[in-house]
Amino acid sequence: MDLVVHERVFDADRTGPSEGRPRLERWHLEPRVSNRVRRTRLGDEHVEFPRFDERFTTSLHHDCWLVVGSDDLSGEHRLIRSDRAHGVQAMRDFGPRSAVGEFVFHPEAPDAPEGHGVVMGLVSDLGSKSTELRILDARTLEDQASIALPQRVPAGFHGNWIPDTASAL
Incomplete structure (x- = not known):
């Protein structure tokens, strides 16, 4: 799954997401193998x-x-x-x-x-x-x-x- 991830959200600004830098990541989900998500940043x-x-x-x-x-x-x-x-x-x-x-x-x-x-x-x-x-x-x-x-x-x-x-x- 590819998605945009923010470093922080709603830490100081409750109207966000305006904190942190949004970056594109790929999340690998394998629920039959692990309950963890493997994250890969696709760019800066x-x-x-x-x-x-x-x-x-x-x-x-x-x-x-x-x-x-x-x-x-x-x-x-x-x-x-x-x-x-x-x-x-x-x-x-x-x-x-x-x-x-x-x-x-x-x-x-x-x-x-x-x-x-x-x-x-x-x-x-x-x-x-x-x-x-x-x-x-x-x-x-x-x-x-x-x-x-x-x-x-x-x-x-x-x-x-x-x-x-x-x-x-």
């Missing part, structure tokens, strides 16, 4: 909002998209596509005056190979106080479309992509 970058091709939930998956920030807390302004076996495969820097939100994946077709499709997420320009919905090629992180929103969306907005064909909940 400040990362948040890991997302993957959800058609592969509960299965071995390779591609993961993560928002990358800096340890000086100047904000998250990059998006990466990381491959489970080969590490970072693509990186998109939106600039130091941007705030990048969580990106979600949508396949190009129901039977498309893993990671073939687009990722969508909100990117705010802190200078102009504007937000765009950015749609990027999931493999290369190149622009496919951009939609200017009528007002800035506050940081921390999360969401999921639900296709029109999905049944109502």
